[in-house]
Amino acid sequence: MTPRWTDEADVVVVGTGAGGATAARVLSEAGLEVLMLEEGPDLRGVERPEQLLEALALTMRDFGSQTTAGPVPMPLLQGRLVGGSTAINSGIVWRLPEDVRRDWVDRFGLGELLEARALERAFERIERELEVTETPLALYGGNNGKMAEAAARLGLPGKPIARNARRCEGRARCLQGCPSRARQSMDVSYVPRAIEMGARLRARARVERIVVRGGRATGVRGTLDDGDRRVPFEARARRAVVVAAGALHTPILLRRSGLRRGVGDRFQAHPGSAVVGRFDEPVVMAFGATQGYEVPLRERGFKLETLALPPEMLAARLPGAGAEWQRRLVELDRYAQWCAQVRFRALGTVRPGWSGRPVVRYVPTDDDLARMQAAIALLCEMMFAAGATEVFPGLGGLPEVLDRPEQVRLVREARLSRRDFHLIASHLFGTACAHADRAHGVVDARLRAHDVERLYVMDASVFPTNLGVNPQHSIMAVVWLAAERLAADAGAMRAAA
Amino acid sequence: MLRFERRWAHDVMSSFAPPGGPGLAPDPGRVDFVGALRTQMRASTPLAALGLRLAVWMAALAPLWTLGRLRTIRGLRPAERAAVLARLLRSRLYLVRELTLFLKLAACFALFRVPELRAQSHYDPAQADEGPPAASGVRRRLPVVATGGAP
Ligand SMILES: Cc1cc2nc3c(=O)[nH]c(=O)nc-3n(C[C@H](O)[C@H](O)[C@H](O)COP(=O)(O)OP(=O)(O)OC[C@H]3O[C@@H](n4cnc5c(N)ncnc54)[C@H](O)[C@@H]3O)c2cc1C
Ligand code: SF4
Numbered sequence: 001m002t003p004r005w006t007d008e009a010d011v012v013v014v015g016t017g018a019g020g021a022t023a024a025r026v027l028s029e030a031g032l033e034v035l036m037l038e039e040g041p042d043l044r045g046v047e048r049p050e051q052l053l054e055a056l057a058l059t060m061r062d063f064g065s066q067t068t069a070g071p072v073p074m075p076l077l078q079g080r081l082v083g084g085s086t087a088i089n090s091g092i093v094w095r096l097p098e099d100v101r102r103d104w105v106d107r108f109g110l111g112e113l114l115e116a117r118a119l120e121r122a123f124e125r126i127e128r129e130l131e132v133t134e135t136p137l138a139l140y141g142g143n144n145g146k147m148a149e150a151a152a153r154l155g156l157p158g159k160p161i162a163r164n165a166r167r168c169e170g171r172a173r174c175l176q177g178c179p180s181r182a183r184q185s186m187d188v189s190y191v192p193r194a195i196e197m198g199a200r201l202r203a204r205a206r207v208e209r210i211v212v213r214g215g216r217a218t219g220v221r222g223t224l225d226d227g228d229r230r231v232p233f234e235a236r237a238r239r240a241v242v243v244a245a246g247a248l249h250t251p252i253l254l255r256r257s258g259l260r261r262g263v264g265d266r267f268q269a270h271p272g273s274a275v276v277g278r279f280d281e282p283v284v285m286a287f288g289a290t291q292g293y294e295v296p297l298r299e300r301g302f303k304l305e306t307l308a309l310p311p312e313m314l315a316a317r318l319p320g321a322g323a324e325w326q327r328r329l330v331e332l333d334r335y336a337q338w339c340a341q342v343r344f345r346a347l348g349t350v351r352p353g354w355s356g357r358p359v360v361r362y363v364p365t366d367d368d369l370a371r372m373q374a375a376i377a378l379l380c381e382m383m384f385a386a387g388a389t390e391v392f393p394g395l396g397g398l399p400e401v402l403d404r405p406e407q408v409r410l411v412r413e414a415r416l417s418r419r420d421f422h423l424i425a426s427h428l429f430g431t432a433c434a435h436a437d438r439a440h441g442v443v444d445a446r447l448r449a450h451d452v453e454r455l456y457v458m459d460a461s462v463f464p465t466n467l468g469v470n471p472q473h474s475i476m477a478v479v480w481l482a483a484e485r486l487a488a489d490a491g492a493m494r495a496a497a
Numbered sequence: 498m499l500r501f502e503r504r505w506a507h508d509v510m511s512s513f514a515p516p517g518g519p520g521l522a523p524d525p526g527r528v529d530f531v532g533a534l535r536t537q538m539r540a541s542t543p544l545a546a547l548g549l550r551l552a553v554w555m556a557a558l559a560p561l562w563t564l565g566r567l568r569t570i571r572g573l574r575p576a577e578r579a580a581v582l583a584r585l586l587r588s589r590l591y592l593v594r595e596l597t598l599f600l601k602l603a604a605c606f607a608l609f610r611v612p613e614l615r616a617q618s619h620y621d622p623a624q625a626d627e628g629p630p631a632a633s634g635v636r637r638r639l640p641v642v643a644t645g646g647a648p
Pocket of ligand 1: 014015016017018019020037038039040077078079080081082083084085086088089090091092093094175205206207208244245246247249250253426427428458459460461470471472473475
C-alpha cells in the first residue's frame with residue numbers, strides 16, 4: 001500500500017512508555033531530530049473519563065484481557081496510550097538491585113552499559129527530574145497505615161514507598177490516570193520534555209513493520225487510526241530506529257520485520273496476587289497514595305505492597321453473591337487490600353497469533369507458586385496483626401473468609417495447584433534479551449540488534465532476568481545510558497558524513 | 498449479542514445484588530448492565546469477549562444444569578438467582594468459577610457507575626473537607642488539597 005502520510009527524522013522511536021519516552025528525551029537533548037510513534041491515544045491535556053469502565057477501555061490494552069495462553073490464564077496488564085504503562089501505573093520507584101546488575105554484567109556481558117557509577121548518575125538524574133520522594137505519613141491513609149502497623153507489630157522491614165509523585169494528593173486512583181497530574185508518568189514528564197526539545201509525537205500510529213534495507217533499519221511502516229479511517233504511513237529514520245513497544249509487542253514487531261533468532265524467548269514476569277482484609281473501623285481505601293507502603297523481602301523472593309482498588313474491583317473481590325455480598329457492599333470503607341509481588345523464575349515465550357496479537361506461553365514453576373503461597377500467608381498474618389476481623393486470601397480450595405489468626409496455618413500448609421491462585425502480571429521482561437554474545441541475545445550491550453544495523457530495542461524486553469522489584473526506574477536508567485551511547489554514535493556518524 | 502442474550506445478560510448481572518435484599522440493593526431498571534458488558538466486550542480481546550458471552554449462557558442456563566430445573570435464571574426468585582450465582586462462584590470447576598467472577602466484575606462496573614449506589618457503598622471519604630480517618634498510631638495530617646477521592 002502506498003503510504004499517505006510520510007515523515008522523516010534522525011531517530012524514529014516506536015512506543016512512548018518508560019523506555020521510548022526516556023530514549024526520546026535523551027536523544028532530543030543531544031540534538032537529534034526524534035519522531036515518537038505511539039499506537040494509543042494522546043490524552044495529555046484531556047480529562048480522562050471519570051468512570052473506571054470508560055477509563056480502562058480507553059487506556060488499558062484490551063481492557064486487561066490479554067492473558068497467558070492455556071487452561072489457567074494469567075492477565076497481563078499494559079497501558080496503550082501516550083506514556084505507555086507508566087500512564088496507568090502507581091509511580092513506584094526502585095533502583096536496579098546491585099545483585100541483579102552484577103548478574104547481568106557477569107552472565108550476560110552487559111558491563112559496557114551497566115557501569116556502576118554511570119548507572120548511579122542516571123538514577124539520580126531521573127529521580128531529580130521525576131520528583132521522586134518517599135510517601136509522606138500524611139498520605140498513608142488507612143490502607144497504607146494499616147500495613148505500617150502490621151509491619152511494626154511483626155517486626156518486618158516495612159517502609160514508605162518511593163514514588164515519582166511528590167505532589168500526590170492521595171486520591172488513590174493512579175490506575176485511571178492521576179487527575180492532578182502529580183504522578184510524573186511519561187505523558188506528563190519525558191514526552192513533553194522531548195517535545196520541548198524539538199521531538200515530534202504522532203499518537204494513534206501503530207507501527208506494523210520495521211523497514212530493513214541492506215541489513216540496515218531505514219524506517220518503519222504502519223497505520224494511523226484517524227477516527228473511522230486507517231491511513232497507511234511510512235516514517236524514515238536517517239540514523240536509527242528505536243523499538244520500545246513493551247515486552248509483549250516489541251517481539252511481535254521484530255518478528256513481523258524478519259528478526260527471529262531469540263526474539264520472544266525468555267519471557268519473564270513478576271506476578272502479583274492480593275489479600276483483602278475487613279476491619280471494624282473505617283479504613284477508607286479511597287484516600288492515600290494508591291501504593292504507599294511496602295515490605296520488601298527479596299531474600300525470600302517476594303515483596304509486599306499496599307494496593308488501593310477502585311470500588312468496582314474491590315466489590316468484585318469480596319466473596320459471594322446475594323445478601324451476604326450486598327451487606328458488604330455498603331461498607332466498602334472497611335476494607336484494606338495488599339498484594340504480594342513474587343520474583344518468578346519461570347521462562348516463557350511470546351509469538352504472534354493468528355490475529356497478530358501476542359500469544360504468551362508461560363507456566364509458573366512449583367517453586368514460584370510455593371513462594372507466592374508463602375507471601376499470601378504472610379499477608380494474611382499481617383492483616384490479622386493490623387486488626388482485621390476477616391481476611392480473604394483469594395485462593396481456591398480454601399475457605400473464602402478467615403476469621404481467626406490461627407487459620408493462617410491453612411493458607412501456609414494447603415496443597416494448592418496453579419488453578420487455586422489468582423495471579424496478575426504487569427511487570428514483564430526478557431523477550432528481546434540483551435547479551436553481549438550474538439549467540440545468546442537479540443541485542444548487544446548497547447541495546448543494538450545483533451542482526452540488523454541501526455536498530456535498537458529500548459524497553460523492558462531487553463532485561464535478561466526478572467528484577468524482583470518494580471521495574472520502571474530500571475528501564476528508564478538502562479535506556480538513558482543506551483540512548484546516550486546512541487546519541488554519541490549518531491554524532492560520530494554525522495561527523496563522518 | 499443477540500436480543501435474547503442481552504436479556505439473559507441483564508438477568509444474570511442484576512442477580513448478584515438482587516432488589517429487595519439487604520445492603521446494596523439497586524433497582525435493576527436504573528443500572529445499565531448490558532451497556533457496561535458491551536463496553537467491556539468491545540474493549541477486550543476477541544477471546545475474552547467470547548468468554549464473557551459464554552459466561553452469560555452458562556449462568557443464564559445454570560438452573561438447568563445445577564438444579565435440574567427446566568428454566569433460565571429469570572424463572573427463579575431473586576434470592577434463588579443469587580444463590581445459584583454464589584454456587585457458581587464456588588464451583589470446583591475452574592472455568593465455571595472464573596467465568597462467573599468475570600461477570601460479577603462486569604456487574605460491578607455497571608453498579609458503581611450509578612452515583613447513588615456509589616455513595617451508598619461508603620467507598621469515598623465522607624466529606625472532602627473532613628479528611629479521612631488515619632490508621633491508629635499514624636499521626637493525622639490533612640493534605641493541602643481536598644481529599645475528595647475518586648469522583
Ligand atoms: C497497572 C500497572 C501498574 C504498574 N505499576 C508500576 C509501578 O508502580 N512501578 C513500576 O516500576 N512499574 C509499574 N508497572 C510496570 C511499568 O509501568 C512497566 O514495566 C513499564 O512501563 C514498561 O515500559 P516499556 O517501555 O517496556 O513499555 P510500556 O510502558 O508498556 O510502553 C510501550 C508503549 O508502546 C506502545 N506500542 C506497543 N506496540 C506498538 C506499535 N506496534 N506501534 C506503536 N506503539 C506501540 C504501547 O501502546 C505503549 O504505549 C505497572 C504496570 C501496570 C500496567
Ligand atoms: S494517588 Fe492519586 S493524586 Fe496521588 S499520584 Fe495517584 S492518582 Fe495522583
